[in-house]
Amino acid sequence: MSRERRASVAGGGPWTSASGAAVVGCCMLACGVWWALAVAASAQIRLHLPERAREDFEQGNSGWRFTDAAAWRLEKAGGSTVLHQFQRSRYKPPHRSPYNIALWKSHDVTDFVLTARVRSTTRDYPHRDVCLFFGYQDPAHFYYVHFGKRADDHANQIFIVNGKARTKISEKSTKGTPWNDDWHTVRVVRRVGDGTIEVYFDDMNHPVMVAHDQTFDHGLVGIGSFDDTAQWDDIVLQAAGASPAKSGRRRLPNIVYIMADDLGYAELGCYGQQKINTPNIDRLAAQGMRFTQHYTSAPVCAPARCSLMTGRHGGHAMVRDNFEVRPSVFGDAFGGQYPLPDDAVTIAELLKVRGYATGAFGKWGLGGVGTTGDPLKQGFDRFFGFNCQRHAHNLYPRYLVDNDRQRPLPGNTRGITGDTYGPQAIADEMLKFIRRHKDEPFFVYYPSVLPHLALQAPQDEVAQYEGQWPETPYKGRSYLPNPTPRATYAAMISFLDKQVGRLTALLNELGLADDTVIFFTSDNGTTMLKGQVDYEFFQSVGPLRGLKGSVYEGGIRIPLIVRWPGKIRPGSQTDLISAHYDAMATLCEIAGIPVPQETDGISYLPTLLGQDGRQRKHEFLFWDFAGYGGQLAVRMGRWKGVRRNLKRDADAPLELYDLESDISEQHNVVDEHPEIAEKIRRIMVQERVPPAEKRFRFGEYR
Ligand SMILES: [Ca+2]
Ligand SMILES: [Ca+2]
Numbered sequence: 001m002s003r004e005r006r007a008s009v010a011g012g013g014p015w016t017s018a019s020g021a022a023v024v025g026c027c028m029l030a031c032g033v034w035w036a037l038a039v040a041a042s043a044q045i046r047l048h049l050p051e052r053a054r055e056d057f058e059q060g061n062s063g064w065r066f067t068d069a070a071a072w073r074l075e076k077a078g079g080s081t082v083l084h085q086f087q088r089s090r091y092k093p094p095h096r097s098p099y100n101i102a103l104w105k106s107h108d109v110t111d112f113v114l115t116a117r118v119r120s121t122t123r124d125y126p127h128r129d130v131c132l133f134f135g136y137q138d139p140a141h142f143y144y145v146h147f148g149k150r151a152d153d154h155a156n157q158i159f160i161v162n163g164k165a166r167t168k169i170s171e172k173s174t175k176g177t178p179w180n181d182d183w184h185t186v187r188v189v190r191r192v193g194d195g196t197i198e199v200y201f202d203d204m205n206h207p208v209m210v211a212h213d214q215t216f217d218h219g220l221v222g223i224g225s226f227d228d229t230a231q232w233d234d235i236v237l238q239a240a241g242a243s244p245a246k247s248g249r250r251r252l253p254n255i256v257y258i259m260a261d262d263l264g265y266a267e268l269g270c271y272g273q274q275k276i277n278t279p280n281i282d283r284l285a286a287q288g289m290r291f292t293q294h295y296t297s298a299p300v301c302a303p304a305r306c307s308l309m310t311g312r313h314g315g316h317a318m319v320r321d322n323f324e325v326r327p328s329v330f331g332d333a334f335g336g337q338y339p340l341p342d343d344a345v346t347i348a349e350l351l352k353v354r355g356y357a358t359g360a361f362g363k364w365g366l367g368g369v370g371t372t373g374d375p376l377k378q379g380f381d382r383f384f385g386f387n388c389q390r391h392a393h394n395l396y397p398r399y400l401v402d403n404d405r406q407r408p409l410p411g412n413t414r415g416i417t418g419d420t421y422g423p424q425a426i427a428d429e430m431l432k433f434i435r436r437h438k439d440e441p442f443f444v445y446y447p448s449v450l451p452h453l454a455l456q457a458p459q460d461e462v463a464q465y466e467g468q469w470p471e472t473p474y475k476g477r478s479y480l481p482n483p484t485p486r487a488t489y490a491a492m493i494s495f496l497d498k499q500v501g502r503l504t505a506l507l508n509e510l511g512l513a514d515d516t517v518i519f520f521t522s523d524n525g526t527t528m529l530k531g532q533v534d535y536e537f538f539q540s541v542g543p544l545r546g547l548k549g550s551v552y553e554g555g556i557r558i559p560l561i562v563r564w565p566g567k568i569r570p571g572s573q574t575d576l577i578s579a580h581y582d583a584m585a586t587l588c589e590i591a592g593i594p595v596p597q598e599t600d601g602i603s604y605l606p607t608l609l610g611q612d613g614r615q616r617k618h619e620f621l622f623w624d625f626a627g628y629g630g631q632l633a634v635r636m637g638r639w640k641g642v643r644r645n646l647k648r649d650a651d652a653p654l655e656l657y658d659l660e661s662d663i664s665e666q667h668n669v670v671d672e673h674p675e676i677a678e679k680i681r682r683i684m685v686q687e688r689v690p691p692a693e694k695r696f697r698f699g700e701y702r
Contacts (some may be wrong), residue, residue, distance in 0.1 A: 028581040030181035057599050065372050075659060114188045170560070243666040246534045252355065252441035252591055254516040256434075256503065257583065258306070259445075260496060261301065261363060261392075261452035262548055264526030264540035265557050269492060275538055276490040277397030277464070280501035281561065282547045284520055288523070289572040289608060295579045295635070296524050298625050299548055299555035301389050302365045304510040304523040304580065305447065309346045309378070309529040311584030311599035314624030315687040319366065320342055321626035323389055329369050330399075330406055334391035338693060339373025340366045345596060347584050348379030348443065354591050357381055357437040361430035361685065362447040365389045369404045384429040386422070392449045393479060402429075416480055421458050423450055424554050425498040434634045438510045441591075447523070448499070451492035453532055455478035461491040461498075474531050482532070489533050517590060521580070551633035551642055552665050568608050576607045577635060579621050620680075622687045629697035632688075634680045639673075640665065641680035654681055 046227075047613055090368035187200040189207070265271060268278045297307030298314055298321075306312075306319035314320055321339035340346070340685035348358045359382040360375045367373015376384040386392035387401045396418030399406040411419025430446050455474065465487035473483045482488050500520065507513045524538035527533050529545040533540070534548060546552025562568060582601035589595065589603040600622075606614040620636040630646035638660040645652050656670040657675050672679045692702045 003606040021197070035121055044460040051515065077406060112188075112190050114190075121476050144480075167475035201547060221592045227378060244451045244559040251515060253353070254434075254442050254444075254512060254517075255356075255587055255590065256444045256446065256521045257505075258500065258521070259362075259447040259521075260493075260522040261447065261449050262453060262524060262527050263493065263496075263522035264535065264538075264547070265544055265554065265559060266542035267451075267526065267538060267540050268559055270561065271559050273538070276492060276493045278497040279449075280497045280504065281520055284500065284504070284518060284563045285561045287565065287566045287570050288561055289574060290386060291560035291562075291578060292573060292575050293577045294521065294558060294560035295556045295577075296522070296558050298623065298627075299546075299550055300625075300627055301363065301452075303521055303625060303627075305363075305365050306340065306344075308338070308523075308580040309348070310344050311347070311581050311601045312597065313579070313581050313600045313622045315622055316598075317624070318691065318693075320363075320624060320691055320693075323693070323695060324388075325368060325371075328388065329335040333685070334386075334388035336368025336371065336373070336388040339368065340378055342372045342377070343691075344373075344378065345598065346378045347587055347650070348375070348445065350379070350584070350588060350593050350596070351591055352379045352381070354593050355441060356591070357433075358442055358445075359383070359430070359433040359435070359437075359442070359443040360447070361385050361426050362445075363389060363392050363449045363452075364401075364447070369401060380445070382433055385426045385447075386594055392422075394454055395449065396420070400573055401427055416482075417459075417633065421456075421495075423448060423495060423499070424458070427502065430499075431502060434506060434512075435501075435510070438512060443587075446503075448496050450496040451489060451533075453527060453529065455482040455485055455488040455532055456480065457488050457491035457495055461489050461495045463521075464494070465490045469537070472531075476531060476587065478529060479532060485532055486534055486537060489538070500628065504555065517562065517564040517567075519583070520561040521560065525550070525558065543664050549628040551625055551631045551644075553640070553659070553663065556623065556633070562608055566607065572610070574607050576604060576615065577618060577637075578602075578604050578607075579618075579619060620683055622683060624688055626696040626698055627693075632684045632699065634683050635659075635682070636676075636680060639676050639680065641677070641684070643684065643699075650699055654684075656680070 001329035046374050091478075119397070165647050185202050189200065191198075192194070194307055195212045197211040199206045199209040224296075265286050267276060268281050268285075269276070270278070270282040296304045298304045299319070300322050302322045303314060303317060303319050307314065308319050310317065312318075318341055319642060324335070325337060325339075326333045326335040328335040348360070352358045358380045358435050360380045361383075362385045364383065364387045366374050366375070366378070366387065371377075371604035375387075382403065384402055384407075385400055385618075386397070391397060394414045396412045396415060397409060398412050398414055399408045400422060401407070408419040409418070409422070421630065426448070430444060434442060434444060437702070462484065466484060469486045471486055473481070473482050473485045475487045496522040504513070506517070525544075525546065525548050526535045526538075528535075528549060530536070535541065538679060541547065541554035541557075544552070544557060548555055550556075579601070581599070582604055585595045585601040585603040586608075587593075589605045595601075595603065602616050602618060604615065608613065617700050621633050623633040625631045625633075628649075629644055632641075632643045632646065634641040638658055640657045640659050642655045642657070643652050644655075654670055655665075655668045656673060657665040657667065657668055662669075684700055687702055688699075690697060690699045
């Protein structure tokens with residue numbers, strides 16, 4: 001049975017309106033009429049069961065760390081809470097001791113009352129105090145209220161700090177009020193209407209402190225401390241969501257990001273494919289927008305996935321080539337790939353913080369089970385599929401990874417055929433996840449393993465193509481032998497297309513089609529193994545030069561289709577020059593999340609919405625790929641610069657192509673445009689930061 005790491009407790013537990021009202025009824029005096037409103041609205045709020053993961057938190061220049069002890073304490077206190085995952089700072093924590101923090105994640109919390117009994121058992125302020133947190137992950141809208149003993153005059157100090165400026169916006173000393181070692185009840189009341197933040201202490205019925213900020217209108221609340229000498233208990237959150245009537249805000253759109261594996265630019269009907277049937281994907285394009293100049297960030301699986309998930313181009317990426325690790329925690333050879341480090345900030349983490357249920361289904365490739373790169377540690381509530389890319393080289397595997405466990409597939413022997421087609425099981429789980437989370441915003445990342453080799457497809461899928469074309473059986477062992485490579489390859493793409501059809505049918509059935517943005521793309525161009533995939537026969541990359549593994553257009557230019565009914569004009573098309581590493585900025589903008597500064601991407605949401613005048617454009621796109629000899633590329637307007645074989649020759653020459661007149665990159669015009677060439681050469685150094693992993697290094701860095 002699958003383990004859902006995150007379970008809604010709406011309608012039960014101490015956090016829902018009925019019991020919550022009883023526990024914090026004491027604040028009615030202070031809160032008056034508003035409180036009644038909050039109770040009425042609070043049923044909208046969903047809170048979540050604890051996650052046991054050790055999580056980190058970043059805010060501005062601080063680094064704050066969860067500890068398991070803190071998690072346990074909250075859990076034991078009866079709290080239905082999620083240990084909230086924020087970005088961990090790249091900076092060193094300013095405090096020697098860890099900072100225990102837990103945040104509730106709820107959807108668009110606006111007005112709230114947070115009460116807790118707290119105490120600090122040390123007198124060593126400022127590093128020993130209790131904080132209540134509230135705000136949003138945007139540092140400008142994040143506050144914490146400190147309660148602590150001041151070392152100089154032993155006054156109890158309370159202050160509200162603006163997280164970004166790290167300045168106190170309100171401060172109060174409460175001399176004479178006992179603090180240390182004693183339990184105190186603290187209550188923070190937040191009203192969006194007049195921008196008020198009030199802090200109450202013990203049973204005072206007037207606030208000890210009031211601050212104002214009208215710009216903070218929704219987000220998260222939580223509690224924490226600088227170290228584990230602070231304790232808390234009886235934590236109750238009573239919160240109001242942003243009601244449509246009040247704010248005009250509607251449900252956050254669901255996001256489904258589908259990524260094929262090794263699907264070339266011209267292997268879909270809507271991108272000119274003549275032989276392979278892809279009616280469902282073509283329909284997405286007819287109902288949405290088709291990009292003609294969209295690029296992956298790298299021409300093979302792992303680095304493409306890394307840049308997609310973290311919003312950075314190859315020159316800033318943590319993963320710059322495939323890099324296998326073995327063994328796995330299960331004792332076999334499928335240990336996954338070079339793991340994303342803990343402090344990588346992923347799209348999933350950002351969306352999760354925003355309140356999305358997050359699931360990944362398919363090929364992960366960014367770190368084995370239990371490593372820092374495990375999808376469950378990188379923002380996903382749920383994972384099902386092939387964690388390890390090598391494991392995905394057979395589509396009838398003995399097992400698939402179900403969160404952090406093996407799910408056996410009886411009847412499969414990792415042979416040429418078997419009882420359960422892996423991609424079928426993966427699609428089934430993906431659809432189940434959507435059904436299960438239909439009432440909350442969800443982010444589904446569906447990096448399908450199709451049509452990556454080996455050539456394997458269910459027989460009834462192959463049947464539609466059998467006999468249509470002359471075949472040369474593939475008898476080699478590079479992957480698996482196959483008697484009808486052309487029919488099987490076409491069947492694999494059509495099988496993926498069918499899953500897209502099942503997905504759109506389910507969204508229709510659930511009434512979610514209009515609330516869901518669907519992306520469809522590929523991770524890199526068609527494979528170069530011609531005996532298995534006849535890319536010439538299928539014209540897999542059209543007129544483009546190069547295939548998988550190459551930074552020529554055929555390796556990196558890939559389809560992108562986006563459908564969002566009512567928002568994106570049906571049948572539209574754009575030639576916006578854009579890349580996978582723009583996905584983070586785009587998804588953040590769709591979800592109303594501030595775009596992280598670290599990203600190299602630009603949101604293409606304006607283009608999707610037909611607001612071309614608002615669309616910011618890249619001065620250039622950049623590729624830094626350590627595989628296949630070491631390659632660099634720049635796309636700058638009409639120009640494309642390429643350097644290859646840099647591992648062998650650090651001075652490998654720059655090639656320059658004019659894609660407007662030479663889309664097939666046949667005529668090197670580097671000598672005719674020395675100033676363009678020079679600019680591209682400079683970009684190829686400026687944009688490169690040395691990677692932590694030595695095996696990803698080649699050529700010259702900034
Ligand atoms: Ca791939
Ligand atoms: Ca992370």
